[in-house]
Amino acid sequence: MNLNQFDFNLLKVLYALLLTSSTKEAAAKLHISPSAVSHALSRLRASLGDPLFKRENNKQIPTPFALSLKEKLVPLFISLNDDLFTEAIDGSRTFKVVCPPALIDIITPILSEQCELAGCYIECVTYQRRSWRDEVLDGSIDLVFAVGSEQKPVSSLKYETIGExxxxxxxxxxxxxxxxxxxxxxxxxxxxxxxxxxxxxxxxxxxxxxxxxxxxxxxxxxxxxxxxxxxxxxxxxxxxxxxxxxxxxxxxxxxxxxxxxxxxxxLALGRLFIMYRKSMQPWKKKIVAILKSKAGQYYE
CATH class of the missing domain: 3.40.190.10 (Periplasmic binding protein-like II)
Incomplete structure (x- = not known):
């Protein structure tokens, strides 16, 4: 089988399953029945020669091969969705930021100020040293401040070095x-x-x-x-x-x-960078720009 023979509608099902880890939730996301999702998954398994998911405690756990596909498929679908359907951008007035503890005191005054000026809900999410890429891709996190080196580029994400x-x-x-x-x-x-x-x-x-x-x-x-x-x-x-x-x-x-x-x-240098989605509402982009400018006063 090659791409010309492959049914690309099946990729939508795979994408939904990778995001939800649930046949029922994937069906709801795609507005089809759970049995249709199960049938599509059977066809995917036959076409790709891999089980793709294993059921554990009512969850569809992706195989290593499915996880490798997720690395490529999720950013691709998000980029296409953002480019083709701009009205699909989340319209909620919520802004969530992940920030290392040492930077919290520096950006907190900006966040509280923008909460009122932008008329939105802002939340600082507890920092963990991990990629956060999936959360930024799916929109559950808007902005990540991180220390160290920038991550592997993804077409739908923007990485900017603030300084050292x-x-x-x-x-x-x-x-x-x-x-x-x-x-x-x-x-x-x-x-x-x-x-x-x-x-x-x-x-x-x-x-x-x-x-x-x-x-x-x-x-x-x-x-x-x-x-x-x-x-x-x-x-x-x-x-x-x-x-x-x-x-x-x-x-x-x-x-x-x-x-x-x-x-x-x-031993003395530390680097700071930010990560956010390229497709973002103007008021969110404004907050990102203000926070970047503030952090840039401390990191050169």
Whole structure:
């Protein structure tokens, strides 16, 4: 079989099943009966030579082959839908943004302001270190701020690098710590003292810690906290260190209560980028542009 012989109507069924993982929900999405979905799935299995889905707990779980098709098929359908049927863009007044904890304090004033100016509902979604691509593609998330490298390009998504920022070592002014240099901290000194750790991912997933591990070193975490607002109070009552992004420290009202040391240059940079759908209502694009401009004041 080749493309000329393949019934492309079957791809709509595959697309719906990949999105919903449910025969019933796929049928509702396509306005056909569940039995029609099951029949189409049987034809797909015969044509593609793969079971495509396995039923588990009333869910259609995609096979590895089906997941590989999803990587290509979902962005393609979304791009076609956006290009051919612009009226299909979601008309709800909801804007959902995913943002790393260190950036929350910087963008929160903008979000609350735009909530009133744009007359919309805005929600900050808890950050997790993963791609978020599927959520942006299906419209459940409008904008993602992320650290690290941009992801694999997808035609219907837009990636923009905001810039880079330095990572700094901070500690309380009353901490009894000894360093050889007045401005920079050596790697040996960095791992000598306990650290306050505030990141929404495990230490072995953190790039700086990976770089230290490659050099045969590791940080000793003394206190782990979920909120950046806890970092400086923790430092001011201990002799621990913390590594924080320079933009967060610059924006903090407690920045004058801590001492600062620079990291070695090859460990000191962090990159920020944003991801959103190319097809977006004008009022959402305006919010994205304002947030990008604000973040750009801190990341060069």
């Amino acid at each position: 920022s330095k990572l700094l070592v901070i500690y309380g002014k009353n901490a009894k710590l000894e360093f050889n240099n007045s401005t920079e901290i050596s790697l040996e000194e960095l791992v000598k003292y306990k650290h306050v750790y505030c990141l929404p991912w495990l230490q072995d997933e953190n790039e700086l810690d990976r770089q230290l591990n490659r050099r045969g070193m590791s940080r000793n975490i003394g206190f782990k906290c979920p909120e950046y607002s806890q970092v400086i109070p923790a430092l001011n009552n201990s002799s621990m260190l913390a590594i924080v992004p320079e933009p967060w420290l610059r924006n903090s009202g407690l920045k004058n209560t801590v001492n600062i040391r620079n990291l070695p240059d090859d």
